[in-house]
Amino acid sequence: MYSEKVVDHYENPRNVGGFGKEEAGVGTGLVGAPACGDVMKLQIKVGADGRIEDARFKTFGCGSAIASSSLATEWVKGKTLDEAETIKNTEIAQFLSLPPVKIHCSVLAEDAIKAAIADYRAKSGASDKAAE
């Protein structure tokens, strides 16, 4: 039922946990809904060079949802925000060999990346303005 890669990420999830939301350089994305059976929290920590130096996630959901978010944290690391934004749900789904009924898990992971980036940009934009 599950691909080997999904099982691997489920059993050995990468980057589980979180950063303080108010920490400098941190962007937080919280997507999904408990009523739908999937909630993902994905956080990025952006370094001085503008690259994502670290990422964390927590997910409420099925094995595919956990695997999709675990994979997403691996993929965003080392990327610039613009690069990370180009990660597509189809790439996640393909890499994990998700069946059609689980495609929404990869969509959620893509949304989580975008939400974390948007949050970071909103926060850093705000602090830039405050510094002016």
Next chain:
Amino acid sequence: MNVATQNTRTVPDHGVNAPKLPIYLDYQATTPCDPRVVEAMLPFFTEHFGNPHSRNHKYGWDAEAAVEKARAQVASIIKADEKEIIFTSGATESNNLAIKGVAHFYKDRKNHVITTVTEHKCVLDSCRHLELEGFEVTYLPVQQNGLIDLEVLRNAITPKTAIVSIMAVNNEIGVIQPLAEIGKLCREKGVFFHTDAAQAVGKIPLDVDAMNIDLLSISGHKIYGPKGIGALYVRRKPRVRLEALIHGGGQERGFRSGTLPTPLCVGLGEACAIAEREMDAEAARLRKLSERLYNGITARLPEVFLNGDAEHRIPGNLNLSFAHVEGEGLMMGIKDLCVSSGSACTSASLEPSYVLRALGVEIEMAHTSLRLGIGRFTTEEEVDYAIEHLVQAVQRLREMSPLWEMAQQGIDIKSIQWAEH
């Protein structure tokens, strides 16, 4: 904290008798055949292979005698007369025959059927089919404990009501409906009472006369008998009439044509005989195991909720919601335990259990539910192993759950504007 570095997959060997894996905890889905049942069946595949409807020779007579003995065994467990038992292919067919058969036969005078929202799909789908044919169907709600409100039933019955179909024991949550009270009410109102007793036979005492039951469905494979056989009890006094679904040689008093599968009938009969004999002792044993399982889990995990009435339930069923842990994700973490999930993702529909929703269980809690079903061959070692395995998996997944984290921080997840997807 890095959960990834914890080796949470290994369950410590905590007992001397490590059970054989995986552990079957899905006795409401199906049961293994009792070896005594198989033994009783075997000669009827080979030596005594006759057609029970052959009236001209010993092969036929032997098979007929076996079938009739089985019919009496089936009748006995529900305190019926053997003439009132019709063999079918299973409870799905029995339910179809009871509901459609009665509705069709009495359609000139009556056009209304009453059932509940928590019935098995085969009852609900039979009712939907009748609606397409022009019948009216009332789907009674259930209370938060899963039981119907008798006053609501009373008010739903009209002079046009032909039949009330209410399951004896729910397959997902194990609650027992007030059969005697429902039967009394239906008899007073002159309405037939059918009950789907697939999950009840052999688990609770059933008496069709004392409970005023007019039709009752039985399944073989839910009671340690073979798959592919079931029975329908049809009352003779006062007589219940049915329109057959399957036409042919007129077997089973014309209600159900087709050559009877002698080995399966024998298996169902033997399963009923064993269940009748051992029901009290088995129920007591399962009650202890079930309490051990429930107490073992809840002693170590907070925020675990039992779905369905705590008192009016069969001992072999525990339907639990593990707050903040999604059911399918949890099932993946307990692959040595064979259980069912009320969560969305196991079904093609992505909708969580309609039974839990009918109880008013919130949709997010319905996503976190598991059905643990124990039965005749469940051991204490298996229960202890299940507790250990389940507790560890829930703890691990809660550490990974953003909802658990919010709950720990005192954030009400209902206060968040979630984007439904």
